[in-house]
Amino acid sequence: MIQRIAIIGLGTMGPGMAARLARGGLQVAAYDVAPVAIERARSMLGVADSVLDALGIAPPQAGVGTVRFTDDLGDAVSGADLIIENVPENISVKADVYRAIDSLIASDTIVASDTSGIPITKLQEHISHPERMVGMHWSNPPHIIPMIEVIAGEKTAPQTVTTIRDLIRSIGLLPVVVKKDVPGFVENRVLYALLREAVDLVERGVIDPEDLDTCVSWGIGYKIAVIGPMALLDMAGLDIYKSVSSFLNADLSNRDDVAPMVLEKTNASKFGIKSGEGMFSYTPEQTKALQGERARKLVAVRRILEGRG
Numbered sequence: 001m002i003q004r005i006a007i008i009g010l011g012t013m014g015p016g017m018a019a020r021l022a023r024g025g026l027q028v029a030a031y032d033v034a035p036v037a038i039e040r041a042r043s044m045l046g047v048a049d050s051v052l053d054a055l056g057i058a059p060p061q062a063g064v065g066t067v068r069f070t071d072d073l074g075d076a077v078s079g080a081d082l083i084i085e086n087v088p089e090n091i092s093v094k095a096d097v098y099r100a101i102d103s104l105i106a107s108d109t110i111v112a113s114d115t116s117g118i119p120i121t122k123l124q125e126h127i128s129h130p131e132r133m134v135g136m137h138w139s140n141p142p143h144i145i146p147m148i149e150v151i152a153g154e155k156t157a158p159q160t161v162t163t164i165r166d167l168i169r170s171i172g173l174l175p176v177v178v179k180k181d182v183p184g185f186v187e188n189r190v191l192y193a194l195l196r197e198a199v200d201l202v203e204r205g206v207i208d209p210e211d212l213d214t215c216v217s218w219g220i221g222y223k224i225a226v227i228g229p230m231a232l233l234d235m236a237g238l239d240i241y242k243s244v245s246s247f248l249n250a251d252l253s254n255r256d257d258v259a260p261m262v263l264e265k266t267n268a269s270k271f272g273i274k275s276g277e278g279m280f281s282y283t284p285e286q287t288k289a290l291q292g293e294r295a296r297k298l299v300a301v302r303r304i305l306e307g308r309g
């Protein structure tokens with residue numbers, strides 16, 4: 001049974017994940033190689049906790065469900081039943097972490113990666129007990145989005161998948177087991193198909209970025225939260241989909257490299273909110289207001305979708 005969890009990497013994903021797991025009654029040790037990330041994560045816990053309160057997720061009993069921060073990797077993983085690796089999306093950075101923890105953890109400790117899409121089979125090459133490694137792909141913001149993909153690599157033991165799926169369920173989250181270890185798994189294959197077309201349309205001047213967001217959020221996003229793509233096909237009619245896809249599929253972006261607009265921005269360190277500019281610009285005040293507003297709206301929508309509105 002999983003009770004003690006170590007999170008390695010406290011950037012965008014780590015703090016919300018720590019807060020949500022602790023809210024589920026688990027003992028979390030949170031580690032990052034960068035002291036500044038630890039301090040930032042510490043300061044974000046309170047914000048995440050108030051969002052969890054607004055979601056109506058009951059606090060655990062006294063004495064369980066804590067987050068402790070540490071700057072010592074050995075201390076973080078000591079006695080852990082599960083380690084969630086949450087470092088940047090780069091195989092060699094992740095492999096360094098697996099090598100570093102290999103001799104520090106018990107042979108039955110499960111090592112999960114929050115990778116956005118590196119096949120688990122590739123990550124397993126860098127660990128001594130590959131049967132205990134599994135993909136556990138959360139979605140951002142991790143304390144609000146309930147769905148988590150669970151992915152087995154070629155060498156993952158079926159029991160490891162079952163243990164992680166049951167853990168996710170036991171704290172009131174929604175596991176989806178992906179049946180094949182394809183790059184990007186399912187969520188990001190679908191998201192990146194949408195993002196490739198969206199970036200292409202803006203890049204070709206078909207639409208302005210603000211209008212693209214209005215079109216997708218109000219035309220597609222709003223209904224897709226209620227009616228998933230497979231159900232949407234039935235609602236629209238497969239005959240319609242057949243007719244439209246017969247000419248439209250061939251016209252959709254099929255570029256297999258990174259779009260020039262994205263390269264131009266990333267080369268100029270325009271990464272989005274984290275650097276103050278990306279597709280749009282953000283002052284620190286705007287960022288704070290935006291994050292609060294987004295959290296409020298996501299909480300409200302989730303409560304309605306769960307029938308608790």
Ligand SMILES: NC(=O)C1=CN([C@@H]2O[C@H](COP(=O)(O)OP(=O)(O)OC[C@H]3O[C@@H](n4cnc5c(N)ncnc54)[C@H](O)[C@@H]3O)[C@@H](O)[C@H]2O)C=CC1
Pocket residue numbers: 008009010011012013014031032033034037085086087088089090093096097114115116117137138139140
């Ligand atoms: N940003 C997103 O929306 C999502 C990201 N992911 C995945 O989660 C993982 C983490 O992503 P982010 O949180 O966005 O990255 P990030 O870049 O915001 O944070 C990564 C953190 O890892 C730390 N780190 C780097 N090397 C380390 C090491 N050797 N030991 C301990 N800490 C180390 C960094 O100091 C940083 O705080 C990636 O695999 C990413 O693809 C998954 C779902 C959504």
Ligand SMILES: Cc1ncc(C(=O)O)c(C(=O)O)c1O
Pocket residue numbers: 115116117138139140187188
């Ligand atoms: C742009 C982007 N890329 C990856 C992810 C992920 O789930 O890994 C997300 C996300 O929203 O969680 C994302 O927005």
